[in-house]
Structures are given as structure tokens and as C-alpha cells.
Amino acid sequence: AQKITQTQPGMFVQEKEAVTLDCTYDTSDPSYGLFWYKQPSSGEMIFLIYQGSYDQQNATEGRYSLNFQKARKSANLVISASQLGDSAMYFCAMREGYMRFGAGTRLTVKP
Amino acid sequence: EPEVTQTPSHQVTQMGQEVILRCVPISNHLYFYWYRQILGQKVEFLVSFYNNEISEKSEIFDDQFSVERPDGSNFTLKIRSTKLEDSAMYFCASQGEVETQYFGPGTRLLVL
Numbered sequence: 532a533q534k535i536t537q538t539q540p541g542m543f544v545q546e547k548e549a550v551t552l553d554c555t556y557d558t559s560d561p562s563y564g565l566f567w568y569k570q571p572s573s574g575e576m577i578f579l580i581y582q583g584s585y586d587q588q589n590a591t592e593g594r595y596s597l598n599f600q601k602a603r604k605s606a607n608l609v610i611s612a613s614q615l616g617d618s619a620m621y622f623c624a625m626r627e628g629y630m631r632f633g634a635g636t637r638l639t640v641k642p
Numbered sequence: 643e644p645e646v647t648q649t650p651s652h653q654v655t656q657m658g659q660e661v662i663l664r665c666v667p668i669s670n671h672l673y674f675y676w677y678r679q680i681l682g683q684k685v686e687f688l689v690s691f692y693n694n695e696i697s698e699k700s701e702i703f704d705d706q707f708s709v710e711r712p713d714g715s716n717f718t719l720k721i722r723s724t725k726l727e728d729s730a731m732y733f734c735a736s737q738g739e740v741e742t743q744y745f746g747p748g749t750r751l752l753v754l
Contacts, residue, residue, distance in 0.1 A: 564741040566741075566742070566743075568745070573747075574731055574747070574748050574750070575745065575746075575747040575748060576685070576733060576735075576745035576748070577745075578742055578743075578744060578745070581741055581742050583741065622684070622685060624685075626741060626743070628690065628697075628698055629675060629687040629690050629698060629700075630675075630677070630685070630687060630735075630743055631687065632684045632685040632686075633684065634683075634684050635684060
């Protein structure tokens with residue numbers, strides 16, 4: 532069975548600095564998708580970024596980039612130039628049909 | 643920009659009552675999902691739905707749960723006899739041809 536691990540329950544970052552949120556995964560399927568979602572305190576799940584297992588390049592979406600290291604089975608999210616509005620829970624997920632989510636990392640951006 | 647909508651945003655019910663949670667997926671999407679998130683815990687898969695039938699379900703999705711797409715736009719989750727442990731945020735998600743699942747804002751269910 533696939534498994535998603537987020538080892539950082541909480542992270543702090545200074546406003547305008549970059550932060551990396553860790554995610555490792557385990558699967559025997561050669562084809563899979565990796566996702567990051569943001570969940571602010573209001574509760575909704577906001578899609579941030581997607582990486583396909585066969586994609587050669589790391590995905591980027593504005594200030595978000597995904598550091599995909601397939602051999603190490605890691606898919607870390609990098610947020611550049613952090614803003615106060617980035618404070619939220621961040622979930623890594625893998626899709627082999629349905630989404631399986633990690634436990635999440637609570638990011639707090641300090642002014 | 644098209645989005646998934648869910649109603650109601652909050653629901654309080656008595657244990658043993660039936661609840662129906664409603665979702666309107668993005669209009670040209672083909673795959674539909676329900677997830678739940680118990681307070682402070684991770685998001686868990688309940689069921690996926692494609693071509694008017696369940697394609698996959700988790701062990702959480704027992705006989706108390708059912709899903710329907712009654713009219714080609716709404717996608718509903720019914721809990722027949724709610725239990726205290728059904729209290730959670732319930733998310734609907736839909737997916738089109740590409741990989742990404744887009745989530746609705748959720749329904750916060752409280753069972754008393």
C-alpha cells in the first residue's frame with residue numbers, strides 16, 4: 532500500500548524568506564501523481580502544484596516549486612518569498628486513483 | 643474560474659438521523675470523490691464515482707453511506723444513521739481529463 536510521510540508537524544519561516552516542506556512517499560506503482568494542497572484556517576483545500584512521476588522537470592507554479600527526487604521518493608514543496616497569507620496547513624498527497632494524504636505540516640509565517 | 647460547490651457549509655444533526663451532503667462538481671468533470679477530515683487529522687478517502695457507479699471505496703464507506711448523482715449535476719453523500727464519530731469535515735472533489743482533483747469548500751458535520 533502506498534504511504535505518504537510528512538515529518539514536520541510544524542514549521543516557522545520569516546516573511547519574505549523561502550521554506551521547504553518535506554514529503555516522502557512509498558509506492559510500487561511506476562505511474563503516480565504527487566500533489567500539494569493548502570488548507571487555511573477556513574478549512575478549504577486549495578490545490579497548489581502537481582508533479583507526475585514521469586515528468587522530467589520539477590513543477591513550478593508561481594512562488595511554489597516541487598523538488599522531486601524520484602530515486603529518493605521525495606516531493607518537497609518549496610515556497611519562495613513567504614507571505615503572511617501563506618500561514619496554513621500544507622498537505623502532500625499521492626494519487627493512484629484516489630488521493631492519499633500525508634498528516635500535514637502547519638506553516639506559520641512570522642512578520 | 644469554475645469551482646466545486648458544496649451545501650450546506652455546516653450541519654448539526656442528532657445521532658441516528660440521516661444527513662445528505664450535496665456537491666456540484668465542475669461541469670465537464672468525469673470523476674467524483676468524497677473525502678472526510680476528522681478535526682485535527684488527515685484527509686481520508688471515502689469513495690470515488692465514475693460513469694454513474696462507484697469505482698472505489700474505502701473501508702470507512704460502509705453500509706451507512708451511499709452516493710448518488712441524481713440529475714447529472716449534483717453529487718450527494720448520504721449517511722443513513724449518523725454516529726458521533728461521523729463528525730468531520732466532508733469534502734467533495736472532482737476531476738476532469740487531467741490528474742488534478744479540485745476540492746469543494748467542505749461541509750462541516752457535527753453529530754450530537
